[in-house]
Every structure is written in C-alpha cells, then in structure tokens.
Amino acid sequence: MGSDEAPAWAGILREWRQGDYTVEIDHILLANGRGEDGFLEPVAGTAIGLVVISQTCDVVNYGNSDKEWVTVAALIKIDEAQLTNVQRGRAPTWTTLERPPAENVVVNLNQIMTIHKSVLAKVRREVGFDTDATRIRFADALARKHGRFAFPDVFSEQVLSDLRKRVTEAHKKDSDQGKAYRSIFSTRVSGAPNWDNAEVTVGFRFVLVPEAELQIERSKISEVVGTHLQKIKWPEGFKPENPPFVLQTEDEMSAKEWLESQEVDWGFISWPSGG
Known part of the structure; x- marks a missing residue:
C-alpha cells in the first residue's frame, strides 16, 4: 500500500467518534508483572465493552504507523451508590456515557489500552453521545483525570x-x-x-x-x-x-x-x- 493510499479500515472509522464504544470485546489487556526475560506479563481484565478515548481526529486520521492506533478504556458496571458519586464528581477515575449499554455502566479511566484501528473497524460501533455538549463533558472528564495539578x-x-x-x-x-x-x-x-x-x-x-x-x-x-x-x-x-x-x-x-x-x-x- 502506498503512503497516500487509504487502508481498508479508513472508511469505516470515519463514523467513529471519541466516546463511541463496542460491546463485542468483553476484556481489556493489562500487565500485572514481568517475566524472567524482562517482558511484561499480560492479563485480561473483565469488561462489558471498550470505549474510545482517543480524540476524534486521531481516530479518523491515517498515514504513518503512528496514526494506526487508538486508545480505549474499559466499560464496567458499578452499584447505585458508586454511580451517585460519579454523577456528583466525587469519583473522577470513572465517567459516564450519555447512551451506556446498560444501567450503571461507566467508563473506567484507570484501565486503558491501545489497539490497532483494524481491530476497531471489525466491531459494531455503538454511539456514546448524542450531542456535542455531552461529548465535551466527556472530554473534560478525560482532561480532569490526567491534567490535574499535584499539590504538595x-x-x-x-x-x-x-x-x-x-x-x-x-x-x-x-x-x-x-x-x-x-x-x-x-x-x-x-x-x-x-x-x-x-x-x-x-x-x-x-x-x-x-x-x-x-x-x-x-x-x-x-x-x-x-x-x-x-x-x-x-x-x-x-x-x-x-x-x-x-x-x-x-x-x-x-x-x-x-x-x-x-x-x-x-x-x-x-x-x-x-x-
């Protein structure tokens, strides 16, 4: 494939947006140790699905190999008390979708991984948000999690x-x-x-x-x-x-x-x- 030729998955990913998700992948790969050879030891964490947290422009763009990957986070189910804390902004390691796959399902911002765009192109896309305003709040939640100032x-x-x-x-x-x-x-x-x-x-x-x-x-x-x-x-x-x-x-x-x-x-x- 030439450098200017669109990959097979490019057309499909034009529809994906930050905050969209899939429930066709029910696990997330994490690392919980290192082997004797020094390589990380992966473990599959359970998930209801995976939600895209990469910016929309990074999802739809293609070109060199650096642009072939997207970051996703795990969807998990929590109880009512925990959900209340999320909605009140007291549990910022989790955030919500406007259109979750089920009640009490939230995004776990502590469990994220990177996948190739060809993987994302093979699963069914579910819309996470209906309006720009709610998508902006989701982006703000991501910035809040990773951009806060560390006081002494x-x-x-x-x-x-x-x-x-x-x-x-x-x-x-x-x-x-x-x-x-x-x-x-x-x-x-x-x-x-x-x-x-x-x-x-x-x-x-x-x-x-x-x-x-x-x-x-x-x-x-x-x-x-x-x-x-x-x-x-x-x-x-x-x-x-x-x-x-x-x-x-x-x-x-x-x-x-x-x-x-x-x-x-x-x-x-x-x-x-x-x-």
Whole structure:
C-alpha cells in the first residue's frame, strides 16, 4: 500500500467518534508483572465493552504507523451508590456515557489500552453521545483525570481535605452556606514564591458564577468562605496570604492571576485519614 493510499479500515472509522464504544470485546489487556526475560506479563481484565478515548481526529486520521492506533478504556458496571458519586464528581477515575449499554455502566479511566484501528473497524460501533455538549463533558472528564495539578501532599491532606469536607457538606444544604458554594464556579490556589519552597504563602481565589446567577449576595459568600478558612490548621511551611482569599468573577480575574494559580479539583482531594 502506498503512503497516500487509504487502508481498508479508513472508511469505516470515519463514523467513529471519541466516546463511541463496542460491546463485542468483553476484556481489556493489562500487565500485572514481568517475566524472567524482562517482558511484561499480560492479563485480561473483565469488561462489558471498550470505549474510545482517543480524540476524534486521531481516530479518523491515517498515514504513518503512528496514526494506526487508538486508545480505549474499559466499560464496567458499578452499584447505585458508586454511580451517585460519579454523577456528583466525587469519583473522577470513572465517567459516564450519555447512551451506556446498560444501567450503571461507566467508563473506567484507570484501565486503558491501545489497539490497532483494524481491530476497531471489525466491531459494531455503538454511539456514546448524542450531542456535542455531552461529548465535551466527556472530554473534560478525560482532561480532569490526567491534567490535574499535584499539590504538595501535606497541603492536600491537612488543608484541602479538611476544606473539601466542609464544602461538600455545605454545598447540598438549602442555606446561606449552600447558596454561597453553589455560587462559586471554581476554586483556584496560588503558592508563593512556588510550591516547592520551604515556606509557601497560600492564596485562595474563589471564582464566582456571573453576577446574574449568584444565589446570594457577595458579602454573604465572603462571610461563609471566611468562616471555613479560619478553621484551617495550617501545617508547618504554609501560611495564608493577607487577605487569605479573594472573590472574583472570570471577567474580574486577570490572565496573570489565572496563570499563576491552580484549580482545586475537589473530587481528587483525599479525605483526611479515618474521615
């Protein structure tokens, strides 16, 4: 086949999109050890099916050998309680499809593998999403899993974990606390001079939804957030900025402030030990 000649599978894969899946393959290949010769020892993990997590452009393109592969993840079944956590963003190693093959079936982002496109072309395609909006949310879930910022362990365990618990408990309440946190679009944190320094000054930036969507006035949001931040027991090597936090909308935040801060993904922050 010439370099410009389309492979046999190219036409079939034009229909595939990120988030589409097949249930004709009920396992995923993983490695759980190395043999005496140094080669990895594969093991077949069980799966309900496989979902494409490669970007759509990478699925439909062809050319050199690097473009002949796609990445897939396992579809697994979980219980109702676990599904609720996924839907609330508390289990980011799993994500959902708009059109799953069955109830309680989710994508396991911890179990992925690479397959040749000729394999994908031989199985029946199932549509995972009907709209661009839901496909975008799926892409965001993939980015969230692999692109989050790694805060220092002691800061995550002793500051963010405690704050996460307070935020989670308050968020579901029909109270000033709940309205305050539902008015916050994103939480960002800066560490000066940098997160690797022996002494780090920490500043929180709570990015609000647009003014028209606020569920409560700014003064109340500031009061709620301030009360919770005052309860933080700062570990050695970390101290709050003065003031310790700022409330801003995206329009009020400068590009410099955005770039010099990191988003807190509450779903990835571990609970305190024993909590």
